[in-house]
Amino acid sequence: MTTAPTPSRPASAAPCTLVVCRGCCCGVPAKHPGSDHAGQLARLRAAATASRGRITVLTSDCLGPCDQANVVVVRPSPAGRRAGGRPVWVGWAMGADCADELLAWAEAGGPGLAEPPPALELQFIRAPRAGRARSRVVG
Helix, strand or coil, rough: CCCCCCCCCHHCCEEEEEEECCCCCCCCCCCCCCCCHHHHHHHHHHHHHHCCCEEEEEEEEECCCHCCCCEEEEEEEEEEHHHHCCEECCCCCCCCHHHHHHHHHHCCCCCCCCCCHHHHCEEEEEECCCCCCCCCCCC
């Protein structure tokens, strides 16, 4: 007799995910000197660990809109998607203030479940057309 696999957590508890571009232009000190790219990523990952599963942070190869680097995609949780949330693309995602806003929004539930911070909304960008995105997400 076979049994269905048991998920490690219920689907309703699945996290909001931050996909951080670290491709050709994002996270590159030569393009954005003075930005602590490694420190930002470490801070996001530490917050995800501290969230006890409410936030996940992934990195990706180039997401496409290089002229708006650094790019982070905020993906809704399954509950957020059911509530109408869709992935939100954030451009020029550098600095401690931006990291604070991304983390606060994700912690509050992210797309579909919580309103984004108003300053973060100013950084929303269009997702590239499917044929132009060049991403490969890695954990």
